[in-house]
Amino acid sequence: xxxxxxxxxxxxxxxxxxxxxxxxxxxxxxxxxxxxxxxxxxxxxxxxxxxxxxxxxxxxxxxxxxxxxxxxxxxxxxxxxxxxxxxxxxxxxxxxxxxxxxxxxxxxxxxxxxxxxxxxxxxxxxxxxxxxxxxxxxxxxxxxxxxxxxxxxxxxxxxxxxxxxxxxxxxxxxxxxxxxxxxxxxxxxxxxxxxxxxxxxxxxxxxxxxxxxxxxxxxxxxxxxxxxxxxxxxxxxxxxxxxxxxxxxxxxxxxxxxxxxxxxxxxxxxxxxxxxxxxxxxxxxxxxxxxxxxxxxxxxxxxxxxxxxxxxxxxxxxxxxxxxxxxxxxxxxxxxxxxxxxxxxxxxxxxxxxxxxxxxxxxxxxxxxxxxxxxxxxxxxxxxxxxxxxxxxxxxxxxxxxxxxxxxxxxxxxxxxxxxxxxxxxxxxxxxxxxxxxxxxxxxxxxxxxxxxxxxxxxxxxxxxxxxxxxxxxxxxxxxxxxx
Amino acid sequence: xxxxxxxxxxxxxxxxxxxxxxxxxxxxxxxxxxxxxxxxxxxxxxxxxxxxxxxxxxxxxxxxxxxxxxxxxxxxxxxxxxxxxxxxxxxxxxxxxxxxxxxxxxxxxxxxxxxxxxxxxxxxxxxxxx
Numbered sequence: 001x002x003x004x005x006x007x008x009x010x011x012x013x014x015x016x017x018x019x020x021x022x023x024x025x026x027x028x029x030x031x032x033x034x035x036x037x038x039x040x041x042x043x044x045x046x047x048x049x050x051x052x053x054x055x056x057x058x059x060x061x062x063x064x065x066x067x068x069x070x071x072x073x074x075x076x077x078x079x080x081x082x083x084x085x086x087x088x089x090x091x092x093x094x095x096x097x098x099x100x101x102x103x104x105x106x107x108x109x110x111x112x113x114x115x116x117x118x119x120x121x122x123x124x125x126x127x128x129x130x131x132x133x134x135x136x137x138x139x140x141x142x143x144x145x146x147x148x149x150x151x152x153x154x155x156x157x158x159x160x161x162x163x164x165x166x167x168x169x170x171x172x173x174x175x176x177x178x179x180x181x182x183x184x185x186x187x188x189x190x191x192x193x194x195x196x197x198x199x200x201x202x203x204x205x206x207x208x209x210x211x212x213x214x215x216x217x218x219x220x221x222x223x224x225x226x227x228x229x230x231x232x233x234x235x236x237x238x239x240x241x242x243x244x245x246x247x248x249x250x251x252x253x254x255x256x257x258x259x260x261x262x263x264x265x266x267x268x269x270x271x272x273x274x275x276x277x278x279x280x281x282x283x284x285x286x287x288x289x290x291x292x293x294x295x296x297x298x299x300x301x302x303x304x305x306x307x308x309x310x311x312x313x314x315x316x317x318x319x320x321x322x323x324x325x326x327x328x329x330x331x332x333x334x335x336x337x338x339x340x341x342x343x344x345x346x347x348x349x350x351x352x353x354x355x356x357x358x359x360x361x362x363x364x365x366x367x368x369x370x371x372x373x374x375x376x377x378x379x380x381x382x383x384x385x386x387x388x389x390x391x392x393x394x395x396x397x398x399x400x401x402x403x404x405x406x407x408x409x410x411x412x413x414x415x416x417x418x419x420x421x422x423x424x425x426x427x428x429x430x431x432x433x434x435x436x437x438x439x440x441x442x443x444x445x446x447x448x449x450x451x452x453x454x455x456x457x458x459x460x461x462x463x464x465x466x467x468x469x470x471x472x473x474x475x476x477x478x479x480x481x482x483x484x
Numbered sequence: 485x486x487x488x489x490x491x492x493x494x495x496x497x498x499x500x501x502x503x504x505x506x507x508x509x510x511x512x513x514x515x516x517x518x519x520x521x522x523x524x525x526x527x528x529x530x531x532x533x534x535x536x537x538x539x540x541x542x543x544x545x546x547x548x549x550x551x552x553x554x555x556x557x558x559x560x561x562x563x564x565x566x567x568x569x570x571x572x573x574x575x576x577x578x579x580x581x582x583x584x585x586x587x588x589x590x591x592x593x594x595x596x597x598x599x600x601x602x603x604x605x606x607x608x609x610x611x612x613x614x
Contacts (some may be wrong), residue, residue: 019491022495022498025494025498026492026494027490027492027494027495027497027498028490028491028492028494028495029488029489029490029491029495030488030489030491031487031488031489032486032487032488032489034487035487035488064487067486067487068487071485071486071487071488072487072488074485074502075488075498075502299601299603347492348492348493349492349493349494350492350493350494350495350497352494435603459491459492460491463491463492470492474493
């Protein structure tokens with residue numbers, strides 16, 4: 001006798017009606033009352049089809065129930081509990097996978113000394129002070145990197161080049177020449193290069209701003225918020241805060257550079273958790289178009305690490321900002337909370353990830369000496385090397401990496417409904433926390449599920465109240481394809 | 485489908501996929517009727533709920549070489565309850581498995597003095613001879 005039971009899904013409510021997010025297909029369906037009643041009944045315990053129809057026949061006609069059960073079976077929201085579980089399929093991307101984004105670490109030096117920085121703090125992977133890597137990338141290595149990027153981008157017409165550091169603008173001369181060179185070479189090959197960079201804003205001189213604006217270079221500024229928050233950890237080597245130096249420069253950049261939206265990236269730490277205030281300050285007082293937040297990457301126990309209680313505060317405030325975002329999106333107004341927008345796009349497309357991000361796949365980081373690594377956060381680390389720009393991607397190392405990091409092997413994730421979007425989380429976070437890139441970031445699970453639920457509810461509301469807003473995502477290239 | 489409304493793009497694609505088995509059959513008199521058995525396409529793949537997860541190994545020590553942290557079920561060390569180095573400090577205190585460590589109360593009180601962070605400094609810990 002076939003006993004029906006729940007499949008894998010997450011139920012949520014939005015705009016006064018129930019929805020399901022199916023796992024691992026990542027499909028979102030709105031339910032009618034009959035479908036919701038069937039799912040709720042089976043969530044309590046398994047039942048045969050006859051039992052189920054019998055129990056609910058007071059509420060719905062039998063023919064309706066039969067139809068509903070069949071529909072739910074077809075999309076695999078419910079199924080036979082006696083059918084043994086199948087292992088998750090382990091499909092690998094077709095090789096050679098084209099490189100879409102190259103992150104070029106033009107220097108590993110920085111003029112700030114942010115306490116929590118993954119590159120300089122106690123959790124650093126690469127010794128940038130006494131190690132063997134050059135402190136600045138040479139023009140020659142940068143050119144070789146451009147050639148590498150254009151070659152590895154395969155049949156793609158568009159390649160993204162992100163300049164990174166250390167403090168990226170400490171090597172502005174090489175950056176300038178690299179942009180010109182990449183443009184020229186791409187044109188010769190009938191390709192296009194899109195440029196972006198991340199900077200702490202301390203070196204945004206008028207000539208630099210002019211260059212960025214003229215060359216349509218996307219800019220992300222690392223900034224933590226109003227003065228007292230920025231100056232808590234984002235300090236110069238002598239301990240002096242950086243807010244007073246960077247604020248006027250950022251305002252000048254925003255005034256002059258109108259060719260690309262300019263975003264802020266905030267690192268959340270134990271002392272910097274007043275998210276709504278940070279958001280208001282950065283969007284309203286400073287004028288950023290978008291603000292993205294990320295919790296600091298750290299091993300546990302550092303005094304700037306966010307506690308579990310702290311992450312609850314983050315979620316509550318994220319949720320409030322997401323509600324504001326929703327109201328803005330319903331009215332077709334812009335709202336700069338980029339965390340929610342990125343997740344909505346992934347929900348809309350029904351992304352179901354085998355890997356948490358594009359690192360080692362479509363995205364790679366290049367160290368100052370031309371060594372290619374998983375991503376910019378591992379650039380310069382010999383144990384995460386994946387070739388170099390002169391000899392190309394080490395395909396064996398890449399394949400070995402992809403085999404070891406597939407979601408099918410992350411047993412901790414196998415029962416989690418949020419895995420299509422999370423897929424275990426950042427490799428660097430895992431490495432810092434557990435010493436292994438293969439481990440899922442278990443310390444973030446509750447938070448990720450909470451945040452995904454918030455985003456699903458925003459998505460459900462938008463699907464009812466302003467579906468046209470969601471349709472814009474159909475024409476956008478994916479988040480992973482855009483710059484870091 | 486009457487009771488489920490596809491909302492995102494993926495749901496649209498799922499609908500395209502499941503629409504095929506919903507196809508009609510032709511009856512004796514030549515008119516079309518809904519085909520019997522709703523789950524034709526899924527039966528081919530074993531039916532049921534293919535998205536159900538494989539057996540879950542609970543968080544904790546490996547069950548392969550129980551008790552022990554040597555390897556997880558894939559033969560690697562990624563699925564262990566703690567990084568292997570943590571065995572020095574965790575397992576012998578918190579777990580029933582008596583990891584062999586020196587007597588730090590009487591004979592080797594400074595045994596771990598050079599090991600500030602187990603994951604990084606475990607190599608610095610020396611042998612202790614009674």
